[in-house]
Amino acid sequence: MAARGEQDQAKPTLKFIEPHDGQTINGSTVNLKLSLSGDLKGYKPMKDPATGTGNHIHVILDNQPYEAYYNLDQPFELRNVSEGKHTLRVFPSRPWHESFKNEGAFQMVTFTVKGGGDASKPTTTNSGQRMADSQSAANKTETPLKSANSNAATNSNAAAPREGKDMAGGNASDVDMKKPLLTYSRPKGEYKGADTEAIMIDFWLWNAKLQGDGGDYRVRYSVDGGEAKYIDKWEPIWLKGWTPGKHTVKLELVDKDGNVVANGDYNSTSRDITVTP
Numbered sequence: 001m002a003a004r005g006e007q008d009q010a011k012p013t014l015k016f017i018e019p020h021d022g023q024t025i026n027g028s029t030v031n032l033k034l035s036l037s038g039d040l041k042g043y044k045p046m047k048d049p050a051t052g053t054g055n056h057i058h059v060i061l062d063n064q065p066y067e068a069y070y071n072l073d074q075p076f077e078l079r080n081v082s083e084g085k086h087t088l089r090v091f092p093s094r095p096w097h098e099s100f101k102n103e104g105a106f107q108m109v110t111f112t113v114k115g116g117g118d119a120s121k122p123t124t125t126n127s128g129q130r131m132a133d134s135q136s137a138a139n140k141t142e143t144p145l146k147s148a149n150s151n152a153a154t155n156s157n158a159a160a161p162r163e164g165k166d167m168a169g170g171n172a173s174d175v176d177m178k179k180p181l182l183t184y185s186r187p188k189g190e191y192k193g194a195d196t197e198a199i200m201i202d203f204w205l206w207n208a209k210l211q212g213d214g215g216d217y218r219v220r221y222s223v224d225g226g227e228a229k230y231i232d233k234w235e236p237i238w239l240k241g242w243t244p245g246k247h248t249v250k251l252e253l254v255d256k257d258g259n260v261v262a263n264g265d266y267n268s269t270s271r272d273i274t275v276t277p
């Protein structure tokens with residue numbers, strides 16, 4: 001931790017350069033460009049080639065699992081995005097995927113794609129070149145929680161000219177930035193070895209203060225459809241006692257009466273994760 005200096009106390013803020021809110025995009029590729037500013041205290045997104053980890057931005061299309069965006073100097077391509085209305089949400093993360101929660105860290109835009117993706121065609125760049133690495137980029141799995149080793153080899157596509165992912169899209173038509181919004185961030189993907197001992201639940205809250213923070217809302221979670229539990233302060237929690245295999249984590253934003261707060265369907269999210277001993 002000493003090597004990270006003060007950066008975990010940074011207040012990084014993000015802005016969308018593109019797409020901008022309300023934009024209409026022709027074609028199935030959406031280029032994401034962000035600018036990072038604020039009180040950074042040395043915070044900079046970058047993947048360490050030796051470990052495959054580093055500070056990064058979480059990028060969420062609609063309500064899918066996030067993708068990690070490490071190099072803001074290069075555009076991040078969302079490929080094969082389907083026709084229709086979509087949202088993008090972004091926020092900065094530490095190497096162990098805990099998000100920064102300061103004002104301005106979270107940004108969201110809504111945009112519309114016309115002439116969306118066709119999965120039967122090869123992925124190309126905007127200059128028409130075929131992206132030979134598109135499949136490996138799409139299949140990459142991010143190195144889980146605080147790991148500094150296991151995925152270094154499989155993350156060798158860090159050398160690829162662009163970061164990106166094939167994304168099918170979803171339904172964003174009813175999401176309203178003026179309403180309370182819970183953004184599921186973690187856990188996701190595969191957890192191995194030492195990373196399986198304590199697995200972090202982390203999320204972003206917009207327009208919603210939790211009861212323990214002086215507000216009206218609660219975050220309800222369950223694992224594998226089990227007993228509902230509550231998070232009443234906006235902080236990550238770490239859960240222990242995971243058995244090997246597939247698990248489902250459900251995270252919901254609920255009001256005083258325990259009803260899920262309607263905002264599209266984003267305030268109730270389930271994710272499958274895999275725990276490997």
Ligand SMILES: [Cu+2]
Binds near residue numbers: 056097
């Ligand atoms: Cu992450």
